[in-house]
Amino acid sequence: MSEPILKAEHLGITFGGLKAVSDFNMVIGKGELVGLIGPNGAGKTTVFNLLTGVYKPTEGEFWLDGTKMSGKKTYQVVRAGIARTFQNIRLFRQMTVEENVLVAFDDSFSYHMGAAIFRTPGFWKQEKKKHAQAIDLLRIFGLEGYAGVQAANLAYGQQRKLEIARALATGMKLLLLDEPAAGMNPTETEDLLSCISTIRERFGIAILLIEHDMSLVMKVCQRIQVLDYGRTIASGLPNEVANNPQVITAYLGTDADDGVADDVATGKSSVDGGADTAESDAADKKEGAR
Amino acid sequence: MKKSILSTKQSYLVCALGVLALFLLVMAVCETGLASPYIKGIMMTACIAVIMTTSLNLTIGVLGQLTLGCCGFQAIGAYTAALLSKLIVAQGIAMSDMSRFLITIVAGGAMACIFGVIVGVPALRLHGDYLAIITLGFGEIIRVIIQNLKFAGGIGLSKGQQGQALIGIDRLANLYVVFWITVLTVAFLFMFGRSRYGRAVKAIRDDEIAASASGLNTTYLKVLVFAISAFFAGVAGGIFAQYIGSLNPAMAGWLNSINYVIMVVFGGMGSITGSIVSAIGLTILPELLRAFSDYRMLVYSVALVLVMIFRPQGIFGSWEFSLSKFINHLFYRGNGPKRGRAAVAVEGTASTDGVASTEDNATPDTAAGADDVSRLQDGVIASAGIAGTGEGSAGVGPDPNAPRDGGAMQEGDDRR
Numbered sequence: 292m293s294e295p296i297l298k299a300e301h302l303g304i305t306f307g308g309l310k311a312v313s314d315f316n317m318v319i320g321k322g323e324l325v326g327l328i329g330p331n332g333a334g335k336t337t338v339f340n341l342l343t344g345v346y347k348p349t350e351g352e353f354w355l356d357g358t359k360m361s362g363k364k365t366y367q368v369v370r371a372g373i374a375r376t377f378q379n380i381r382l383f384r385q386m387t388v389e390e391n392v393l394v395a396f397d398d399s400f401s402y403h404m405g406a407a408i409f410r411t412p413g414f415w416k417q418e419k420k421k422h423a424q425a426i427d428l429l430r431i432f433g434l435e436g437y438a439g440v441q442a443a444n445l446a447y448g449q450q451r452k453l454e455i456a457r458a459l460a461t462g463m464k465l466l467l468l469d470e471p472a473a474g475m476n477p478t479e480t481e482d483l484l485s486c487i488s489t490i491r492e493r494f495g496i497a498i499l500l501i502e503h504d505m506s507l508v509m510k511v512c513q514r515i516q517v518l519d520y521g522r523t524i525a526s527g528l529p530n531e532v533a534n535n536p537q538v539i540t541a542y543l544g545t546d547a548d549d550g551v552a553d554d555v556a557t558g559k560s561s562v563d564g565g566a567d568t569a570e571s572d573a574a575d576k577k578e579g580a581r
Numbered sequence: 582m583k584k585s586i587l588s589t590k591q592s593y594l595v596c597a598l599g600v601l602a603l604f605l606l607v608m609a610v611c612e613t614g615l616a617s618p619y620i621k622g623i624m625m626t627a628c629i630a631v632i633m634t635t636s637l638n639l640t641i642g643v644l645g646q647l648t649l650g651c652c653g654f655q656a657i658g659a660y661t662a663a664l665l666s667k668l669i670v671a672q673g674i675a676m677s678d679m680s681r682f683l684i685t686i687v688a689g690g691a692m693a694c695i696f697g698v699i700v701g702v703p704a705l706r707l708h709g710d711y712l713a714i715i716t717l718g719f720g721e722i723i724r725v726i727i728q729n730l731k732f733a734g735g736i737g738l739s740k741g742q743q744g745q746a747l748i749g750i751d752r753l754a755n756l757y758v759v760f761w762i763t764v765l766t767v768a769f770l771f772m773f774g775r776s777r778y779g780r781a782v783k784a785i786r787d788d789e790i791a792a793s794a795s796g797l798n799t800t801y802l803k804v805l806v807f808a809i810s811a812f813f814a815g816v817a818g819g820i821f822a823q824y825i826g827s828l829n830p831a832m833a834g835w836l837n838s839i840n841y842v843i844m845v846v847f848g849g850m851g852s853i854t855g856s857i858v859s860a861i862g863l864t865i866l867p868e869l870l871r872a873f874s875d876y877r878m879l880v881y882s883v884a885l886v887l888v889m890i891f892r893p894q895g896i897f898g899s900w901e902f903s904l905s906k907f908i909n910h911l912f913y914r915g916n917g918p919k920r921g922r923a924a925v926a927v928e929g930t931a932s933t934d935g936v937a938s939t940e941d942n943a944t945p946d947t948a949a950g951a952d953d954v955s956r957l958q959d960g961v962i963a964s965a966g967i968a969g970t971g972e973g974s975a976g977v978g979p980d981p982n983a984p985r986d987g988g989a990m991q992e993g994d995d996r997r
Contacts, residue, residue, distance in 0.1 A: 343794060345790075345794075364793075364798075365793040365794060366793050366796050366797055366798045366799070369793070369794060369795065369796040370796045374794070374795075374796075375794055377790075377791065377794075381788045381790060381791035381794075382787075382788070382791065383783065383784045383787035383788055383791065383792070384787050384788070385783070385786075385787050385899070386780070386783055386784065386787060390780055390783070390784075391784075393777070393780055394780050394781060394784040394792070394795050394797070395795040395796060397777055397780070397781055397795070397796060397797055398796045400777045402776075402777070404773070404776075404778060407772055407773065407776035407777070407778060408769055408772045408773065408776075409772075410772065414776070415589075457795060458794075458795075460795075461795060461796045
């Protein structure tokens with residue numbers, strides 16, 4: 292692994308007395324596709340919010356391509372190269388499909404307000420160029436025919452795709468996908484997978500994926516990191532993670548013949564164990580990075 | 582790809598011609614004596630209302646933030662312009678009335694703009710109801726401050742009494758000049774709206790979190806919009822001051838602001854042409870209803886209620902009237918758009934995989950007006966065209982009902 296795209300060290304955030312995420316470590320290399328999984332409420336989306344500057348981490352730091360990003364505002368992080376999609380689709384619903392993409396291009400526009408008001412030749416040139424670029428981008432997702440359609444009127448699967456297209460338009464290096472296959476039928480999921488692999492090949496970007504669909508995660512991710520109660524409990528290749536007893540415990544609970552009290556106790560111990568794993572993981576990664 | 586029959590430049594030209602025709606109409610009505618001073622007064626008030634409403638529409642309709650303080654900015658602009666105008670005369674600075682008028686209204690706008698930034702930076706951290714209340718409070722603060730400023734006609738802090746009107750402002754506002762200022766305002770707002778700025782602002786309205794996740798500096802854009810809105814409100818105030826000739830601090834009150842909010846909602850949020858139509862319409866309506874004397878405010882309110890029940894999205898919704906689209910429509914006898922819509926429907930069901938011939942793809946593009954270039958060209962014309970018809974009727978409409986109040990139109994008082 293050469294210079295990593297994303298490096299997060301001991302990232303954590305506390306809401307009041309609640310440690311939503313603690314000691315989160317992660318290294319993503321160029322073009323890598325890493326999965327982030329865990330039970331509901333484990334803190335996966337919080338990690339995304341940390342990495343995009345929505346929340347300021349209360350501890351730890353992260354770097355994008357060697358530049359420190361923690362503490363920056365969302366738009367600064369996005370312009371630097373981390374873009375995301377949302378678990379519950381957030382499109383600009385009253386705008387057209389093309390406008391959705393053009394908004395994300397905003398940073399690459401260079402004309403200023405004067406040019407816009409007086410409609411200078413530079414304005415027209417740039418608008419025309421960006422229009423062509425937007426259509427090109429939409430073509431990858433098979434949405435070019437819907438450029439003029441209001442985003443809210445797209446089918447569900449297409450809305451998901453448009454959200455990814457919009458994220459791509461920001462010109463990012465790392466794409467964070469928050470449950471892109473949620474609510475999709477198998478055909479749409481299949482379609483989405485091919486889209487993801489196309490954009491990886493074409494743009495050479497790294498992807499961090501949150502997903503509950505295990506078959507999808509196992510199929511596409513090169514590495515997987517598992518969160519539970521805000522802590523990393525396992526990390527590694529898909530096969531390793533799938534057979535990790537802690538992961539199985541976190542997802543399925545302990546054996547049925549254990550009492551409720553025991554259940555809670557083991558749950559706690561698994562969290563403690565998780566911390567150990569996380570630390571050893573971090574150590575592994577540091578070595579790997581060297 | 583069958584597009585508009587007019588090129589971009591041609592449609593700009595059509596737009597300019599439309600505005601010019603309208604101007605000539607206004608001029609003809611005024612010069613031939615068809616328009617009494619009363620009607621000229623209505624036209625002037627309509628122009629002020631158009632500036633206020635379209636600029637407020639930028640904040641409420643396009644940015645999606647409800648503010649109730651627009652008349653606070655208007656009052657700042659009005660008082661700044663009035664006092665500056667008096668100061669220029671007092672200092673004995675030689676300048677033509679026209680340049681004095683223009684300088685003072687720009688100064689009024691600039692002062693309002695500065696206050697817009699000062700208020701906007703803290704206030705725009707909030708949304709919806711909270712922002713509405715903050716801006717409402719702002720308007721009241723302005724009103725009370727002006728009441729107590731001695732140089733602005735107030736009595737001074739010690740007395741604690743209500744201030745009196747600032748009188749003796751030179752009435753420099755000229756309908757023709759105000760007409761062109763209105764045109765410039767509307768043109769600016771259209772150009773702003775149909776550029777990357779407008780797109781960004783609309784994105785914030787639709788989803789602020791997603792907008793910042795798309796790399797937009799939402800705080801900057803919100804304050805920018807707030808400041809632009811305040812600037813034009815200040816300009817409108819400057820015109821108002823130099824049209825009426827006297828100012829009362831009550832103009833900064835929230836009742837006046839709500840009046841303009843009503844115009845925006847009535848016309849359709851986000852539609853500039855809608856704002857123009859409703860600003861003109863709601864200026865004329867109470868005047869037309871003078872025949873009903875005692876019942877006219879009742880009729881006015883009932884009219885508002887009915888429109889909101891049967892057309893909650895406002896008269897225009899988010900739709901914009903466009904002269905060049907209208908011309909297109911005439912040429913194709915209405916076939917063009919329908920064919921386009923059919924194509925969209927077909928495409929929608931077919932769920933094409935990119936192979937669907939390029940021609941097909943092009944059609945819905947134009948039909949839905951996605952093509953940025955073609956949309957850009959429409960906007961301005963729209964405004965001009967509508968402003969035209971609307972104001973034309975403003976000139977002709979109330980004629981038979983004849984003036985009962987002679988020249989002066991007490992704008993605010995009537996509404997209340």
